[in-house]
Amino acid sequence: MKRTNRLFGHMAGTIITLVAVLIISIIFLLLFSSDKSESIYYFFAGPFLNSLSIGNMLSSFTLLVFSGLAITVAFKADVFNLGGEGQIYSGAIAATAVLVYLPGLNSFSGFILASLAAAAAGGMMAGISGVLKNRWNVDELISSFLLSNAVIHIIDYLITGPLWDKESYLLTTRTIDIRFQLLSFLRPSNLNSSIFGALIAVGLITFIFFFTKQGYELRICGMNREFAHYGGLNTAFYVTAPLVLSGALLGLAGSSAVMGIHHATIKGFYSGIGWNGIAVALIAGTNPLAVIPSAFIFAYLNQASETAMLKADFPFELGSLIQAIVFLLISSKIISDKANGIFALFPKKKGGIVD
Amino acid sequence: MKISGINKYYKETGVHACNEVYLSTEPGNILALVGENGAGKSTLMNILCGSVSADSGRISVNDRNVKSGSPESSSLAGIGMIHQHPEGAGPLSVLENIVLGYEPRRFKIFTFLKKAELEILSIQKDFRLYLDLHKNCSELNSAQVQRMELLHLLYRKKDILIFDEPTASLSDNQIEELITIISRLKNEGKTILFISHKLNEVFRIADEIAVMRKGKLILQKPIHKLTPAITAQEMIGRAEDVNYPKRNHDRDLRKAPIIYSIENLSYRKSDSEFLSNINLHIHQGEILGIAGIRENGLEILENIISGMTHPQKGKLIFNDMDVSGESPAGLRIRGISYVPADRLNRGVSADSTIADNLILLNYKRMHKMGILAPASINKWAETMQNTYNIDGLPQQQIKHLSGGNIQKVILSRELRENPDLIIICEPSWGLDFSSRNQLHIELDQTAKRGTAILLISSDIDEILALSDRISVLYDGKINITEAKSEMNRKSIGEYMLGIRSER
Numbered sequence: 001m002k003r004t005n006r007l008f009g010h011m012a013g014t015i016i017t018l019v020a021v022l023i024i025s026i027i028f029l030l031l032f033s034s035d036k037s038e039s040i041y042y043f044f045a046g047p048f049l050n051s052l053s054i055g056n057m058l059s060s061f062t063l064l065v066f067s068g069l070a071i072t073v074a075f076k077a078d079v080f081n082l083g084g085e086g087q088i089y090s091g092a093i094a095a096t097a098v099l100v101y102l103p104g105l106n107s108f109s110g111f112i113l114a115s116l117a118a119a120a121a122g123g124m125m126a127g128i129s130g131v132l133k134n135r136w137n138v139d140e141l142i143s144s145f146l147l148s149n150a151v152i153h154i155i156d157y158l159i160t161g162p163l164w165d166k167e168s169y170l171l172t173t174r175t176i177d178i179r180f181q182l183l184s185f186l187r188p189s190n191l192n193s194s195i196f197g198a199l200i201a202v203g204l205i206t207f208i209f210f211f212t213k214q215g216y217e218l219r220i221c222g223m224n225r226e227f228a229h230y231g232g233l234n235t236a237f238y239v240t241a242p243l244v245l246s247g248a249l250l251g252l253a254g255s256s257a258v259m260g261i262h263h264a265t266i267k268g269f270y271s272g273i274g275w276n277g278i279a280v281a282l283i284a285g286t287n288p289l290a291v292i293p294s295a296f297i298f299a300y301l302n303q304a305s306e307t308a309m310l311k312a313d314f315p316f317e318l319g320s321l322i323q324a325i326v327f328l329l330i331s332s333k334i335i336s337d338k339a340n341g342i343f344a345l346f347p348k349k350k351g352g353i354v355d
Numbered sequence: 356m357k358i359s360g361i362n363k364y365y366k367e368t369g370v371h372a373c374n375e376v377y378l379s380t381e382p383g384n385i386l387a388l389v390g391e392n393g394a395g396k397s398t399l400m401n402i403l404c405g406s407v408s409a410d411s412g413r414i415s416v417n418d419r420n421v422k423s424g425s426p427e428s429s430s431l432a433g434i435g436m437i438h439q440h441p442e443g444a445g446p447l448s449v450l451e452n453i454v455l456g457y458e459p460r461r462f463k464i465f466t467f468l469k470k471a472e473l474e475i476l477s478i479q480k481d482f483r484l485y486l487d488l489h490k491n492c493s494e495l496n497s498a499q500v501q502r503m504e505l506l507h508l509l510y511r512k513k514d515i516l517i518f519d520e521p522t523a524s525l526s527d528n529q530i531e532e533l534i535t536i537i538s539r540l541k542n543e544g545k546t547i548l549f550i551s552h553k554l555n556e557v558f559r560i561a562d563e564i565a566v567m568r569k570g571k572l573i574l575q576k577p578i579h580k581l582t583p584a585i586t587a588q589e590m591i592g593r594a595e596d597v598n599y600p601k602r603n604h605d606r607d608l609r610k611a612p613i614i615y616s617i618e619n620l621s622y623r624k625s626d627s628e629f630l631s632n633i634n635l636h637i638h639q640g641e642i643l644g645i646a647g648i649r650e651n652g653l654e655i656l657e658n659i660i661s662g663m664t665h666p667q668k669g670k671l672i673f674n675d676m677d678v679s680g681e682s683p684a685g686l687r688i689r690g691i692s693y694v695p696a697d698r699l700n701r702g703v704s705a706d707s708t709i710a711d712n713l714i715l716l717n718y719k720r721m722h723k724m725g726i727l728a729p730a731s732i733n734k735w736a737e738t739m740q741n742t743y744n745i746d747g748l749p750q751q752q753i754k755h756l757s758g759g760n761i762q763k764v765i766l767s768r769e770l771r772e773n774p775d776l777i778i779i780c781e782p783s784w785g786l787d788f789s790s791r792n793q794l795h796i797e798l799d800q801t802a803k804r805g806t807a808i809l810l811i812s813s814d815i816d817e818i819l820a821l822s823d824r825i826s827v828l829y830d831g832k833i834n835i836t837e838a839k840s841e842m843n844r845k846s847i848g849e850y851m852l853g854i855r856s857e858r
Contacts, residue, residue, distance in 0.1 A: 214725065223706050229682075232683050232684035
C-alpha cells in the first residue's frame with residue numbers, strides 16, 4: 001500500500017454512499033414530480049445554470065467545509081462533538097461583538113481579532129466538554145450537545161435583548177461596518193472570500209495530521225487510546241485539544257458567516273450547518289481531504305432541491321426528505337462499511353460466540 | 356468432510372495463503388492441523404467457516420457442497436469454530452450468551468430461557484461440560500469462556516468443531532481438562548479439527564496430523580506414522596531443534612546491583628483479582644521469571660509494574676527512586692520498557708500502519724521543529740524492519756502481519772530504547788517455535804548486555820528456559836523465589852497450583 005492509500009483510503013466508501021444518495025434522489029423525484037423531465041433537468045443542472053445559484057452553492061459549501069472539517073478533527077481523535085450549532089453561534093456572536101463594539105479597528109486587525117474571538121469562543125465551548133471528560137469522565141457526546149443547547153438560548157437572548165438592532169425588522173444584531181465585510185463574488189449570491197479560508201483550513205489540518213508530531217500523537221490516540229497511554233503519550237490532552245480545535249473551526253464557520261454573508265448575527269442562522277457538518281464528516285470518514293468532495297455534494301444537493309423547487313414543481317418537502325435520506329444512509333454507515341470490506345485485505349478476526 | 360483444491364491468493368500482499376489444499380476427515384476423528392505462523396492455517400479455517408471466500412476449490416460435508424464465502428452455508432453444514440481468544444458479551448449471563456441469537460420462543464414472541472436451560476443442561480450432562488449457567492459472563496476466566504463457546508456450538512448442533520489454538524491461554528490443568536473434553540466429543544462422533552503449535556499436545560490427542568507450510572499441505576498422516584521430530588521438520592522445512600535454546604547461566608548475578616524492587620505491594624480490585632504483600636527484586640542483567648497460572652494475579656502485577664494501574668499499598672523502587680505513582684510515560688523516561696501480554700490491543704494499534712507502530716517511542720527524536728515527515732518515518736521503519744527481519748511494507752496496516760512479526764515490531768521498538776529494565780509478558784503466546792526461539796535468543800543477548808528482564812509468563816517451559824531466578828505467583832501471593840538451578844518443571848507446577856508453598 002502506498003501513502004496515497006492512507007489519504008484516500010476512505011474514498012471508495014464515500015463515493016458509493018454518494019452514488020446511492022443520488023440514485024435515491026432520482027427515484028423520489030420520479031415518484032413525486034408531475035413534470036419529471038423538467039424536475040430532473042433543474043435538479044441536476046439547476047445549481048450550475050446561473051451565477052446566483054453557483055455562488056450560493058459555493059457559499060454553503062464553505063460553511064460545510066468548516067463544520068465538516070471540525071467534526072473530522074474530533075472523529076480522528078475518537079472523540080465526539082455534537083455541539084456544532086452552539087459553537088457556530090457563539091463564534092458568530094463573538095465576532096459580531098468584536099466588530100460592532102470594539103472601536104478603532106481597521107479592516108485587517110478587525111478581521112484577525114474577530115476570527116480569533118470566534119475561534120476562541122467556539123474552542124472554549126468544546127474544550128469545556130474535554131475538561132469535563134478528563135476530570136469526571138462525563139461523556140463528551142452528551143455534554144457538548146447539552147452545552148450547545150444551553151448556549152443557543154443565551155445567545156438568542158443577547159440577540160433579541162441587549163444586542164438587538166432596533167432599526168431592523170429582523171431579530172438580528174447591529175450590522176458590522178462595511179470595511180469588515182469580506183470580498184463578495186458572483187453578486188448577489190452569498191459567495192465570499194471565506195471559501196479560501198475553508199480550503200486553507202483543510203490543507204492545514206491535513207498537514208497537521210500527517211506531517212507533524214502532534215498529528216501523529218492525535219492519530220495514535222484516536223486509533224487506540226490504550227496503546228497511546230502505554231507508549232507514554234498524553235492521552236488526556238488529546239481529548240481536550242481535538243475538541244478545542246474542532247470548536248475553533250466551528251467558531252470560524254460562524255465568523256465567516258457573519259463577515260461574509262449576513263454581516264450580523266441573525267437569530268437561528270446556524271440551523272443546518274452544525275448537524276450537516278456531522279454528516280459531511282461521516283461521509284469523509286476520518287480523512288480531512290475527503291471533506292471537500294463530501295461538503296460539495298451536500299451543498300450541491302441543497303442547491304439542487306432549491307432550484308428545482310423554484311423552477312419546476314419540485315415539492316419543498318422533497319428537498320428535506322432527500323437530506324433526511326442522506327443522513328440516514330450515512331449514519332447507518334452500512335454502505336461505506338461494505339465498501340471497506342471489499343477493499344480490506346483480510347477479514348477482521350472476531351472472537352465471540354455470535355457467529 | 357472434504358476440502359479439495361482450495362486456493363487463496365492475496366493480491367495486495369502477494370501471499371499465496373492456500374495453494375491447492377486437499378484435506379479430508381470423518382466423524383469421530385481428531386485431525387490436528389499444524390504449521391508455523393503464516394502457513395495458511397487460519398486462512399484455511401476461515402474459508403471453512405465461510406468468513407473468507409476461496410478463489411477456487413470445493414468444500415463438502417457429507418457429500419453436500421458448502422458454498423464458499425458464506426458463513427450461513429458453513430453454519431448450516433454444521434461447521435463451528437472455537438476462537439483463539441474468545442470473548443463473551445459482558446453483562447449477559449452464561450446462559451444468555453450461549454443462546455444469543457437463537458433463543459427458543461414462547462408464543463413466538465417471548466424468549467423461553469427455561470427451555471434453553473433444560474436443553475443446555477442435557478448437553479452439559481452428555482458431555483460433562485460443567486459451567487454455572489447463571490454466572491455473569493464477565494466473571495469467567497478464559498478457560499470458562501472457551502467452554503461457554505463450546506456449549507454454544509453444541510447447542511447449535513454443530514458436528515464439525517474447529518479449535519483454533521485452544522490451549523494458547525490456558526494453564527496446564529485447564530489444558531488437561533480440555534483434552535478430556537475433546538476426547539469425549541470425539542467419542543460422541545463429532546469431527547474435530549485442532550490447530551496448534553504445541554506438538555506435545557498434538558501427539559497426545561490427535562488421530563491424524565496434517566502439516567501446512569507456506570500455503571501448501573505437506574502431508575496428512577495417521578499419528579502412529581509420525582514422530583514429533585519428523586513433524587517439526589516438515590513444519591519448518593528443515594531440521595531444527597523443537598526445544599527451547601539453552602541459555603548459559605554462567606554469570607553470578609547475586610553481586611550485581613539491584614535495579615528494581617517491589618516492596619510490600621498490595622492491591623485489591625475484587626475477590627478474584629488481588630495481590631497481597633508482594634516482595635521482589637531484580638539485579639542488573641538478570642532475567643527474573645514470574646510464573647503463575649492466569650487469574651492468579653499475573654495480570655494485575657503486569658498492570659502495576661508497567662504503570663497502567665497504581666498500587667494501593669507498597670512501593671516500586673527503580674534505581675533508588677520511588678516510581679509507584681508514575682504513569683507509563685514517566686517509567687519510559689526513566690528507562691523501563693514494557694512488552695504487554697495483550698499485544699493486539701495494548702502492544703500495537705492494530706489499525707495503524709507498521710511504520711506508525713514502530714515509531715511510537717522514537718518519534719520524539721525524529722521530528723524537526725514539530726514536523727514529522729512521512730519520508731523519515733518510512734526510512735526509520737525500513738531500517739528497523741531490515742534489522743529485525745520484520746515482514747511487510749511500512750505503510751501496511753499492522754494487523755495484517757502474523758503474530759510473530761507483530762511481536763518483533765513490539766520488541767524491536769522496546770529494545771531500541773536501550774532500557775535498563777524490560778517488563779515482558781507472555782512473550783511467546785501464539786508464536787511458532789522458530790519465532791519463539793529467535794525471541795529467546797534476543798532476550799538472552801539483551802540480558803547479557805546488562806538489561807534486567809522481568810518475565811511474566813504462564814508457560815513453565817519458557818520460564819525454565821529463560822530465567823536466572825524464578826518466582827511463582829499463586830492466589831495473589833508470591834509462593835517462592837528461588838534460583839533456577841533449584842527448580843524444575845514439577846516443582847514449579849506444584850508451586851503454581853499452590854500444592855507447595857515456601858512462605
